[in-house]
Amino acid sequence: MKYDTIIIGGGLSGLVSGICCQKSGRKTAIISAGQSALHFWSGSFELLCRKGDREVIDRPLSLVDSLSGQHPYRKLGAERTAALLSRVAPLLAEAGINVAGSLERNHYRLTPLGFLKPAWLTLDDYFMLSDPEELKGKRYAIVNILSYLDFYPRFQAYGLGEHGARTVTADVNIPELDILRKSTTEMRATNISRFLTDAAVDRLAKAVNDASKGTDAVIMPAVLGMFSDGPVRRLRSQVERPVYFVATTPASVPGVRCQLALRDYFIRLGGTFMPGDTVVKGERERHRLRRVFTTNFGDMPLEADSFVISTGSFFGHGLVATLESIHEPALGLDLYAPEGREKWYDKDFYAAQPYMGYGVTTDAGFRPAIKGETIENLYATGALLAGFNALKEGSGAGITLATALHAADKITSAL
Amino acid sequence: MKNVNARKEYDVIVIGGGATGAGTARDCAMRGLSTILIERLDFTAGASGRNHGLLHSGARYAHTDPESAAECIRENIILKRVARHCVEETRGLFVTLPEDGLDYQNAFVDDCRRAGIDAELLEPAEAIRLEPAVNPDIIGAVKVPDGSIDPFRLVTANVLAAQLNGADVLTYHEVTGFVKDGTRICGVELKSRRNGERSTVYGKVVINACGIWGHHVAELAGVKIAMYPAKGSLLIFGHRVNHMVLNRCRKPGDADILVPGDTISVIGTTSTRIPFDEIDRMEVTTGEVDLLLREGVKLSPMLAWTRVLRAYAGVRPLVASDHDPSGRSISRGIVCLDHETRDGLSGFITITGGKLMTYRLMAQDATDMACRKLGVDRPCRTAEVPLPGSEPDARDEERKAHIIELSTEMKAAEGRHGSWTGKIAAGNDADDALVCECEQVSVAECNYAIEELHVNNLINLRRRTRLGMGTCQGELCACRGAGILERHHKCTKRALDDLASFMAERWHGMYPVCWGETLVEAQFTSWLYQGVCGLEKEPPRHEEEMNS
Numbered sequence: 001m002k003y004d005t006i007i008i009g010g011g012l013s014g015l016v017s018g019i020c021c022q023k024s025g026r027k028t029a030i031i032s033a034g035q036s037a038l039h040f041w042s043g044s045f046e047l048l049c050r051k052g053d054r055e056v057i058d059r060p061l062s063l064v065d066s067l068s069g070q071h072p073y074r075k076l077g078a079e080r081t082a083a084l085l086s087r088v089a090p091l092l093a094e095a096g097i098n099v100a101g102s103l104e105r106n107h108y109r110l111t112p113l114g115f116l117k118p119a120w121l122t123l124d125d126y127f128m129l130s131d132p133e134e135l136k137g138k139r140y141a142i143v144n145i146l147s148y149l150d151f152y153p154r155f156q157a158y159g160l161g162e163h164g165a166r167t168v169t170a171d172v173n174i175p176e177l178d179i180l181r182k183s184t185t186e187m188r189a190t191n192i193s194r195f196l197t198d199a200a201v202d203r204l205a206k207a208v209n210d211a212s213k214g215t216d217a218v219i220m221p222a223v224l225g226m227f228s229d230g231p232v233r234r235l236r237s238q239v240e241r242p243v244y245f246v247a248t249t250p251a252s253v254p255g256v257r258c259q260l261a262l263r264d265y266f267i268r269l270g271g272t273f274m275p276g277d278t279v280v281k282g283e284r285e286r287h288r289l290r291r292v293f294t295t296n297f298g299d300m301p302l303e304a305d306s307f308v309i310s311t312g313s314f315f316g317h318g319l320v321a322t323l324e325s326i327h328e329p330a331l332g333l334d335l336y337a338p339e340g341r342e343k344w345y346d347k348d349f350y351a352a353q354p355y356m357g358y359g360v361t362t363d364a365g366f367r368p369a370i371k372g373e374t375i376e377n378l379y380a381t382g383a384l385l386a387g388f389n390a391l392k393e394g395s396g397a398g399i400t401l402a403t404a405l406h407a408a409d410k411i412t413s414a415l
Numbered sequence: 416m417k418n419v420n421a422r423k424e425y426d427v428i429v430i431g432g433g434a435t436g437a438g439t440a441r442d443c444a445m446r447g448l449s450t451i452l453i454e455r456l457d458f459t460a461g462a463s464g465r466n467h468g469l470l471h472s473g474a475r476y477a478h479t480d481p482e483s484a485a486e487c488i489r490e491n492i493i494l495k496r497v498a499r500h501c502v503e504e505t506r507g508l509f510v511t512l513p514e515d516g517l518d519y520q521n522a523f524v525d526d527c528r529r530a531g532i533d534a535e536l537l538e539p540a541e542a543i544r545l546e547p548a549v550n551p552d553i554i555g556a557v558k559v560p561d562g563s564i565d566p567f568r569l570v571t572a573n574v575l576a577a578q579l580n581g582a583d584v585l586t587y588h589e590v591t592g593f594v595k596d597g598t599r600i601c602g603v604e605l606k607s608r609r610n611g612e613r614s615t616v617y618g619k620v621v622i623n624a625c626g627i628w629g630h631h632v633a634e635l636a637g638v639k640i641a642m643y644p645a646k647g648s649l650l651i652f653g654h655r656v657n658h659m660v661l662n663r664c665r666k667p668g669d670a671d672i673l674v675p676g677d678t679i680s681v682i683g684t685t686s687t688r689i690p691f692d693e694i695d696r697m698e699v700t701t702g703e704v705d706l707l708l709r710e711g712v713k714l715s716p717m718l719a720w721t722r723v724l725r726a727y728a729g730v731r732p733l734v735a736s737d738h739d740p741s742g743r744s745i746s747r748g749i750v751c752l753d754h755e756t757r758d759g760l761s762g763f764i765t766i767t768g769g770k771l772m773t774y775r776l777m778a779q780d781a782t783d784m785a786c787r788k789l790g791v792d793r794p795c796r797t798a799e800v801p802l803p804g805s806e807p808d809a810r811d812e813e814r815k816a817h818i819i820e821l822s823t824e825m826k827a828a829e830g831r832h833g834s835w836t837g838k839i840a841a842g843n844d845a846d847d848a849l850v851c852e853c854e855q856v857s858v859a860e861c862n863y864a865i866e867e868l869h870v871n872n873l874i875n876l877r878r879r880t881r882l883g884m885g886t887c888q889g890e891l892c893a894c895r896g897a898g899i900l901e902r903h904h905k906c907t908k909r910a911l912d913d914l915a916s917f918m919a920e921r922w923h924g925m926y927p928v929c930w931g932e933t934l935v936e937a938q939f940t941s942w943l944y945q946g947v948c949g950l951e952k953e954p955p956r957h958e959e960e961m962n963s
Contacts, residue, residue, distance in 0.1 A: 149850060154898070350953055
């Protein structure tokens, strides 16, 4: 099988590259093993939220020049990064995902445990603030679904209370959910979302109205609308106060919705999405990758003129650690990852873990190498890249999106 | 903690909430002595919670120490009766590998039989049929009545039994000194680990049952016991590889026992002398992990591709003979010291040495000595009376008659609480919901543990219910558990701090084995707790220790 571009990895990065390639008229295939970091999404994308111990709010991109030379933002430069990232919100909107936020100034999101953390873009129906000062004197009803264990109203009430907000917490129930409780493992976000449609949403809205009397706004777990945002809009139209959602612990219903929306948009554009498949090796001709082989297609190669690899970090199995060493399993790309597993970790769970910074090394144009030889038609993007600690910096989504768009630009401009 | 009256004089103060201390408190209380059990941290926070969980048949010692072997098999038979809900009768194999040679096995079967251990020589093919996970290259095999025992359940049951017989219990109270009247001990000075408050408890006899920490406690009383801490490291595999306990049939050595327990298998141990300043912060080294894997794979080749879930280390209290000041002559047997005759300090007993297997016998020895001092003449009944949870259960017969099949979560709870499972009040569907899916722990079981089993924090809850011990290592259930604890304790700040500490504690056992899927899980957990949830650092002080 022959494509113009093959993208290895179907997470946020791969989908965004794929959409851009397909939009420019290239016949594109995405090979996806199935997991996506969106499945445990906070509802927010982060660009750069911390420098050292300091939280960054204003003009996060002004810090790009102070990052290390191997950092993806530094390779792109502040200007290019800004240009790439300014395309993100419109592109998401095309796919039906509406976000709010700006490159100039981070806002705050509310975490499931009640902390306020900086963020760049947040789903527009989520709880967000430009300044914690806005909380002073506000009255919120934090409304959970009875016996749903992955949302923490009391922690959030405590966190908001620290900033001067007043809160009430309540559990609500609707009869449609009783059937889920009959099984001990079914009261989970994605299951609940399947039951919260149509008349069930109307009943839920009524219960929320009753529970939130006398407050300014309602905070709820993001458990509505796995396949479309219809239930979210239906609920918001019937609740008498503004309703804002806060992330639950996994799985993330809006995360699944976004992943599906991007996938469907890619397919609508004519792209080929191959779910549940894994690249096991590639074949080169001189300095170009010619074809890849996958688990499902066996000895039938998938060929393309250009390739993107966006298989993620350890969690996405883009990197694999054995007892002795770390490798990139699909193509055997060169890595930054020292041997000797004692070097990989810090004993303090909350310290910057060295392994978080490991990944594929590239040239300035994000082209990786195999045994020192740069592959000219292959781009590496997203969490697979070396040179940054996405968790400590709060930079994962920004890097993922910027490098994905950059790779697509390189590929499509080479036409 | 309830029912503690500081001005009351107890007959016996037992220090140490491990198996020996809890067992001693139970024995004392059952003999009618007014008793208080005092623990510095939580039950099973020391060596009792950090071992193989092996119900020894005694075969391991049959050749080197026939006396210990005979002790073990007697206790083995007793525990299968009185602690049946803590025991799984897996049976065990002693297998001979080509590199070991058959010499040891030839004498081994006779040694076992002399000690009263039912050892049966098997053809290798028969052994492989019984235990398909065993190395197929074995050249000999002997079947013995080994089993597995859950030390968390065992200690909890002993504490419950002590309380049922009138004993008081104090956790998170550290002994900081002794109250003396001349050459007689008449009480202990305590400091709360939770709020720093100081208090005094009076008693006629004080029993030091603190394992290796007893060295320091004895020093506080002004007596010297030559103890040596020996660290033993172990690895937990992510699922149950073997059905039967697998032992190397050779002289006891490193990594020669693979024990199945609940849903996992444990390989161990190593043995290294460590200095006293390390006993509260033991680490499993890379070298130990490599050694345990290398040797473990010889017992069961499957271990080479089985996920390692966690590493941990316990510390054995080795006690030097009183007649050997050099400390070279180490006893692994039970040491029960009467400090009145030994040191001229009356009202003070130390019970140490021994093994988890012989905790009941150790408790009996210490209680016998306390009774003699108090002039009480009542027989020990701990070998006859079942522990709470192991009583005959009327429902057993009914179930047999009607072939009632329990759900997996009911089976899991029954495994943990035995015949006391009925106390878990599942009043409604919401309470049946699972908090920890790996270990099948429900909301109701958490509530029961928090209300009845001395649970202050998530680590306590883990020890009582196994919450967070499964393959995800607390990734999804720790938050839920924190939410439930918050509802009981009504202090959000404390619950958040506790959650942050709990995740740090889980990591402590993961980083020594952080490759493969364990690293994947660790990265996911970090993303979730630090990224999505925003937990950023461990609180400066936590009531629980940092230990694997």
